[in-house]
Amino acid sequence: MTIKSIFHLLAGCTALGFAACTGTGPAIAPKAKVSIIPLPARLQETRDSFLLDKQTVLVAASEEDRQTAALFNAYFSMLSGYDLKVQDSGTHNVIILQSNPKEQPGMAETYALKVGKDQVTVTGDDAAGTFYGMQTLLQLLPVQKAEAFWIAGVDIYDHPRFSYRGLHLDVGRHFFPVEFIKKYIDLLAMHKMNTFHWHLTEDQGWRIEIKKYPRLQEVASRRKESMVGHYKDQKFDGKPYGGFYTQEQIKEVVAYAAERHVTVIPEIELPGHSLAALAAYPHLGCSGGPYEVGTTWGVLDDIYCAGNDSVFTFLQDVLDEVMILFPGKYIHIGGDESPKTRWEKCPKCQKRIKENGLKDEHALQSYFIQRIEKYLNSKGRQIIGWDEILEGGLAPNATVMSWRGIEGGIAAAKQHHNVIMTPGNYVYLDHYQSQGKNEPVAIGGFTPVSKVYSYEPVPAELSAEERKFILGAQGNVWTEYIKNAEHVEYMVYPRATALAEVLWTQPEKKNYDNFLERLKSHFRRLELKNVNYAKHVFEVRGVVESGENGGVQVKLDSKLDGGKIFYTTDSSAPTAQSTPYTAPIKVEHTGIIRGAVFQGDRMYGNEFQQAFQLHKAVGKTVTLARPPHQNYDPGSSFVLVNGIRGAVEFNDNQWTGYNGSNFEAVVDLGDSTAIKTITIGLLQAKDQWIYAPKQIDFYVSQDGKTYKNVFKLTGLNESNENGIMQKTAVLENTKARYVKFVALNAGVIPKGKPGEGSPAWLFVDELIVN
Structure with a gap:
């Protein structure tokens, strides 16, 4: 043995301790x-x-x-097999x-x-x-x-950037045992989050024991069956479903959270999402029933009667028991998605409006919220509500959760109200997180880890003074399509890990590539805690972009260490023997490009798979008359002519969306071109507030100034057909350089439909010219 070797051995003994080198202790640390x-x-x-x-x-x-x-x-x-002495x-x-x-x-x-x-x-x-x-x-x-x-x-x-760093869990649609709730709290505390928002009451189930009202446990906590598959399928399993937390269990959870410096905020929904409570106590509704606990997801018309004083007595009694169980400052009262259909026809509600000089049913909702707020304030508590509580006038001391984008948060902060940001397009963790074909059914949208990480909670529109009212943000987990604990974990992690860094770390220190490097180590910590996290972040990703000389090309990438990407252009499944990816793939014909990342012969994660339909407008210049809504802005008008049809789940970033406004686009074909057909791709999903346009028009022009109308179609929004629509004009003897597409928004969603009174969404995908 050399002197140098002896020196290193002795240094190791000094560092590890004598026992490690003599064989009486750990051989390696x-x-x-x-x-x-x-x-x-x-x-x-x-x-x-x-x-x-x-x-x-x-x-x-x-x-x-x-x-x-x-x-x-x-x-x-868990690592060592022993405890340290304290x-x-x-x-x-x-x-x-x-x-x-x-x-x-x-x-x-x-x-x-x-x-x-x-x-x-x-x-x-x-x-x-x-x-x-x-x-x-x-x-x-x-x-x-x-x-x-x-x-x-x-x-x-x-130190943290924001004082409010939260995760939400809906247990109304699907119920989760106490042990999982504790694990959920453990995981959010591990990521330095400090608030658990527990959504305890819903149309489909009341989940908290209220001793004064036993029928909430006996009736409201159970529904006769549950939906199977997507809402649009309208299928049911025929199996009774239910569950609730006893007050002792809730005390146990709240104490468990407090030990981990987590505040639990209960949500008791009002005046909407209250059908389960009405099933137990029918006199609380406008019609007096009979009612049954909800079996379908969505927004339901039957809500608490705002003209009935016994409703407020009931809610005050409920909140009295809730406040004993939850010692924190905040009680979340919901306040969202409350249709006014029953109130408009209810004599008691109309009498309340008249006696209090209220403008309309929206003002009646404000009355309802403010009355509950005054009661909670008298008990030393504050309310949080979804941003609908802004409608009709905001309760004086309310904190607003902005979920329908950022506008509600901006409006509340400008009124000097505290705000918690929860915009659906960034922090709704029930959205799809991968474009893979084997993903479990989700509510819609597409929110990968990278999008969560890119979120900035403080809107640029606020002044320095107004920004102080942004307390932080929260990830929301609605469970219509999430039936068990493993599925919750799959949807939440690692996206909640990305959100944790958004809320704790100063924005100038954030770096997504560096985050991914740290995430590789962090995954092993999640594995140690038996977390069923999603592994999409390292699967192959495809970016469809304009080619150097027009047309379309596909770039493939993966962050997987040691991974190699292989692809096919003939629609066949890629293997480790397929063409290795070395440069962007030019799309030269209609068909499917597929790619996957491999370690050896093992494919990692979902493959990239994209169908292309080539036509004369692919890769051409598109000019929009107005930008799309920020929630459904694919980032470039190029997606309208990239040869890709949008998915019906609208989780693929291919849909350009407008909320209450019209769509107008001009495609420049580059030269005067013979045109035989013009087609526009549309989506209708009325249960999700997406309506086909009430009118579409196609125009052509040689100079981009003078246009000729070549096609008009009206009444598409009146159809009850849901899904993807393609509307085509067949032309004869037509040549043009410019093609203009106009689609008129359906307007306000009619009464009796989900989202009634709100502006309809208009979704457009591919603009096709042949």
């Missing part, structure tokens, strides 16, 4: 690279390392810090957890973490800060099991 999510405010790696072994002691003097130490041990014991003091081979050592106010949830050779210190400005510092320390541990571990030397100072 693994060490993880520094990979933390969410990224800290300030992180500096040092040359020091700390050996954590059976002799290491956790120092925690206060009761709260001892609780944090216990939670550290709960995780650590004591009040110590200086050598110790991990010190200490909250507010200066005994003066600091920054909420802030901590400092230092890893040295002989000790690790986690110092929180408050107990929550110490807890989050502990969570960071856990992420410095390797994930493989061993008896001793090296912790990399770091010097971290960290």
